[in-house]
Amino acid sequence: MPVPVHTLERRRVDRRRSEPHPISEDLAQALTENAVQIVFQPQFRSADESLAGAEALVRWKHPEHGDLAGDAVVAIAQSGGIARRLARHIARAALEAAVRWPSDLRLSLNVTAMDLFDRTFGEDLLAMLADTGFPADRLTLEITEQALVADLDRSAERLKLLADHGISIALDDFGAGFCNFRYLKVLPLEALKLDRSMIDGIATDERDLAVLRGIVAMARALDIVVIAEGVETAEQRDVAVREGCAVWQGYLGGKPMGDADFVEFVAG
DSSP states (O other): OOOOHHHHHHHHHHHHHHSOOTTHHHHHHHHHTTOEEEEEEEEEETTTOOEEEEEEEEEEEETTTEEEEHHHHHHHHHHTTOHHHHHHHHHHHHHHHHTTSOTTOEEEEEEOHHHHHOTTHHHHHHHHHHHHTOOGGGEEEEEEHHHHSSOHHHHHHHHHHHHTTTOEEEEEEETSSOOOTHHHHHSOOSEEEEOGGGTTTTTTOHHHHHHHHHHHHHHHHTTOEEEEEOOOSHHHHHHHHHTTOSEEESTTTOOOBOHHHHHHHHHO
16 A cells, blocks of 8 residues: 555654754854853842843854854753763853852753653753752753643652752743643743743833733732833833733843853942
């Protein structure tokens, strides 16, 4: 019997997904040479505009393809089978930098689906906290909806173990796609981090403002704080603060910067 066309196409897609990215070996070499950089984007407390901490982000300058960041670097690592190695590199480098920060500043790390799928991720993270001396109660793990889709119950179990050690869990990019509200029931969430698309129009569009108010009201009822991401104007910041977002982040406050630049930024 002939194989259906859609089945053949799915197989072709699966094969493409399994093929290593052309520069995945370059990324592996860059990790060996410690050439993958961690940058930090400041986050601010709405109550008094003081610095609350920073989110760690990955940057890699490829000799031919230029600056690569975030999801692009993670995708290359996943295709080359080095996602675990990249995740450990990011976490350790960020923790080693953050341990030198003032004690009132928090560090946020992004968690991918591969991290949650990895059985040793939690143990390795706790070991890195112990090695670096960075307090668990100053660490926030930001997890996207996409990372939860595969197995929500398993993800919730593993995140709860980390929360039991004092680590905060935030649902990242909230509002970017279809939100399963079961996440709010089963995950040990302390924060919702609004996607920048939820912030863009809050100073100019009544519907956008109404949505923000609804999310903040729901989060308040669940004892969850709201973080506004992608704040680029003073007007957006003022509305986010007025409507109850506890923390805000965006180019208005500062672009991602290297460790030395962030330390200088902290010093004022």
